Amino acid sequence: MRPLAEFDARGIHGVLTDLDDTLSTDGRLDPEAFAAMNRLREAGLRVVPVTGRSAGWCDHFVRMWPVDAVIGETGAFYMLREGGGVRTVFMPDAAALEAARTRRGPIAEAVLREVPEAALAGDQPYRLVDLAIDIAEAVPPVAPERVARIVALLRAHGMHAQPSSIHVNAWFGEFDKGRTALELLAGHFGETDEAARDRWVCVGDAPNDAPLFAAFRNSVGVANLLERADRMPVLPRWITGAPSGAGFAELAAHLLAAR
Template sequence: MVLPLGAFPAAARAKVDFVLTDVDDTLTLHGRLPAIAYAAMERLTAAGIAVVPITGRSAGWCDLMARLWPVAGVIGEGGAFYFTLDAAAGKIRRRYWKQDAAERAADRAKLALLAEEIPRLVPGSAVAADQFCREVDLAIDFREDVAPLPWEAVDRIVALFEAAGATAKYSTAHVNGWFGAFDKLAMTRVFFAEHFGLDLDAAADRIAYIGDSPNDVPMFGRFPNAVGVANIDFFGDRLTVKPAYVTRAEGGEGFAELAEALLAARR
């Protein structure tokens, strides 16, 4: 049973030192990043609560977020890498799940074939507009810049990825496919160990995760302080694991609602 955010105990909220967040339809609202969500990230960071976006979006997007946003780092392309900013040096550190550049290039060649095959076999789908700045995965658009496709088409895209030996996850806009045994949770473990020097499991009660879609399921299942924004209802029973709590508001406004709840508990 998913409880309203108000049921998140104040004592548990006061322990939270890390906010891990999906981006699309969790930080954003109707496709845009609202000022209230950005301000919430700033307020959390100023209070000593580290914010880490964890997204299926591209390396290009993640480079910008790591450089310009008030965040501790960014995990992107579904867990393919994390980027952090060395503020003193003004440089981005890039850490990939597959650290061999030749192996990543070989994976991209296989994905290039799927980029031709999948749109041909699933009419109405298309390679995502931000594919040009992706390094590890292939994103197939089913409702962002194309007319929304039925769930049967989404399932077909997933099946085509899996038939080729790839992993596939979907969100509100894209099906993302890649070669490799990683996901959002796996790279979060690496990030916490290497960047914060912490074991993720040992720190679980210090973490709040907020998201909205099926690619967040591994995170919902791991963290007791998992939160969904109100628009999580979009996926219905397709969410095989649900968060403990849900906000009243959708998207970035729901993220701001969580941020205020955490800050209030500290006050």
């Protein structure tokens, strides 16, 4: 990973950003990062959060935040504001949605029986597709080997599973943050995959952001990613000097300077 200062950001016109520990700092939305999102949009750049957070939270984000769309539940859907309402476009097929409806509860119970120091994520009741196991938000940080055990158990039940900085997200169906981002950019913004890979930058901090880093040529990690770099299947090309929300604000300033 190279310092952010080496990133030639001319020609970038959109930002795909993780939320937890990228826009937020210590569990709270960073005011500096929120203001930076607004400055980016005022300058004509598009901003799209790409998060593992629930549909209920994403509905609020797309209605109330200075963003152009939101991708939620680790790529299960994207949401667009249309007039006074919100349109949700799902990625899983009918079979995967049915599996999510009927199988998540029993699988969660089985995982938490074996790893009781974890917990069901606090926003699970507001999720439509994925299962989120809390490993560091409302519980003390779960040891890395126990997080790996949670991932293995979820995969043994036929789910995809990826850790974030606070949750392990699991789902049925063939999607992830990177694939859904490309679907959104093609379907709503008219970007070909090749154009999107060059003209958008993605930023994140955790293993579940790796599909974004793999899908886009312009990829940035906030500095706290270094704490888990050894667990990242794909690393970003550039790294900020500052962590979390301050790191996002650093990236925003870099993009605006290139305008």
